[in-house]
Amino acid sequence: MKKAQNKKAPVRKTTEKKAGATRGNSRAAETDKMLTQKKELALQIIERLKQAYPDSGCSLTYEKDQAWKLLVSVRLAAQCTDARVNVVVEELYRHFPDVDALAKAPVEEIEKLVHPCGLGNSKARDISACMKVLREKYGGRVPDTMEELLALPGVGRKSANLILGDVYGKPAIVTDTHCIRLVNRMGLVDGVQEPGKVEKELWKLIPPEEGNDFCHRLVDHGRAVCSARTKPNCGKCCLQDICAKKLG
């Protein structure tokens, strides 16, 4: 009796193993198919947004040879509009026109000037600390690697990607609120809200050299047509026939 039972067991196990492998293979094939479809959708969206917004760019003003100003602006832009930041920094730079002057400036003085952007104290502290590191470690230059940028006070992945893409022309994906809202609505990602995870998903779909401009165009499209505040204007949207319109 015992011998007969032992003989049957491996046959059942082998059959279950084969069935499991078949299920695994078909899941993998389904995942590959979905990824291919999303890549194709991403390419179509990129092309149409290029046509609709040929001149998209960063809406924070700074000079390319003064990348430190973009670091300051992007920190001030947290929970504040880019338009307001662009006005506030004019006064800030009248008082403190370069990295050295800002690094030496008392935090309270910076805070007074950046107060209209909100969160004045923490923004002023970060700007002060960041300018000190730029001066002491990089001779006033803004570093050009993700690792070094993330080590600067007040700099997260969104800001670091913006610097890499805009200043240094490197592959970058900036996952701000417009980007996260739009790529979910369009069906490029499915219910992903955490910026780091959205970035990871988009890297699988967007050609690296397109990432930076694509994100700038999403901002323009979000402001013009696919708004967070009002109902998206799908009837006037250049993507209406290909967008998943997941409006939740």
Ligand code: SF4
């Ligand atoms: S079709 Fe509608 S939901 Fe989709 S991107 Fe356009 S405005 Fe947004």
